[in-house]
Amino acid sequence: AQSVTQLGSHVSVSEGALVLLRCNYSSSVPPYLFWYVQYPNQGLQLLLKYTTGATLVKGINGFEAEFKKSETSFHLTKPSAHMSDAAEYFCAVSWATGNQFYFGTGTSLTVIP
Amino acid sequence: KAGVTQTPRYLIKTRGQQVTLSCSPISGHRSVSWYQQTPGQGLQFLFEYFSETQRNKGNFPGRFSGRQFSNSRSEMNVSTLELGDSALYLCASSLSWPNTEAFFGQGTRLTVV
Numbered sequence: 631a632q633s634v635t636q637l638g639s640h641v642s643v644s645e646g647a648l649v650l651l652r653c654n655y656s657s658s659v660p661p662y663l664f665w666y667v668q669y670p671n672q673g674l675q676l677l678l679k680y681t682t683g684a685t686l687v688k689g690i691n692g693f694e695a696e697f698k699k700s701e702t703s704f705h706l707t708k709p710s711a712h713m714s715d716a717a718e719y720f721c722a723v724s725w726a727t728g729n730q731f732y733f734g735t736g737t738s739l740t741v742i743p
Numbered sequence: 744k745a746g747v748t749q750t751p752r753y754l755i756k757t758r759g760q761q762v763t764l765s766c767s768p769i770s771g772h773r774s775v776s777w778y779q780q781t782p783g784q785g786l787q788f789l790f791e792y793f794s795e796t797q798r799n800k801g802n803f804p805g806r807f808s809g810r811q812f813s814n815s816r817s818e819m820n821v822s823t824l825e826l827g828d829s830a831l832y833l834c835a836s837s838l839s840w841p842n843t844e845a846f847f848g849q850g851t852r853l854t855v856v
Contacts, residue, residue: 675847729793729845733785
């Protein structure tokens with residue numbers, strides 16, 4: 631069965647510190663990989679995606695993620711956290727065989743001033 | 744370019760009633776998917792429509808149904824509402840298949856009392 635695991639439902643970092651949010655998937659077929667951010671009472675906004683090509687992808691707001699096939703991981707990073715980064719982050723996967731997203735359970739990021 | 748529009752934003756219904764939620768995708772997008780978001784179950788796929796045809800369906804009871812019109816607008820209907828149907832319902836639109844990028848609406852917050 632395909633699944634997405636986000637380690638750590640809550641992550642706290644100090645303003646200016648490194649942000650690292652973890653995502654692993656389980657599938658024998660490499661999927662398309664996505665990170666979405668959700669602010670309170672809002673929908674999901676795409677941060678970045680990996681479909682093919684370069685495994686290090688850069689997204690909006692200074693975020694980036696690296697697809698590591700050998701580790702089945704797609705961790706999200708940002709060198710320096712900003713207060714406005716406080717939100718819920720979701721890792722998601724899909725496959726070329728369908729249009730359905732499978733989401734992780736989400737990681738709530740808190741930024742401490 | 745207008746984003747994905749979901750109406751209404753908030754809804755309160757009584758157990759046993761039925762409800763219809765609406766989603767207008769981004770112009771030109773032909774794929775519309777629906778997701779249910781709850782604190783306990785996270786984001787779960789309901790169904791996906793492409794060119795007025797349901798192509799994929801998640802594991803929800805038959806009380807949950809949907810349709811798509813020729814202009815790609817979609818509606819989802821929930822009959823005989825239960826307290827557990829209280830959730831944020833998110834609609835996502837995509838330009839093509841397979842899904843390499845989906846744009847989400849702000850959601851409809853349904854509360855069943």
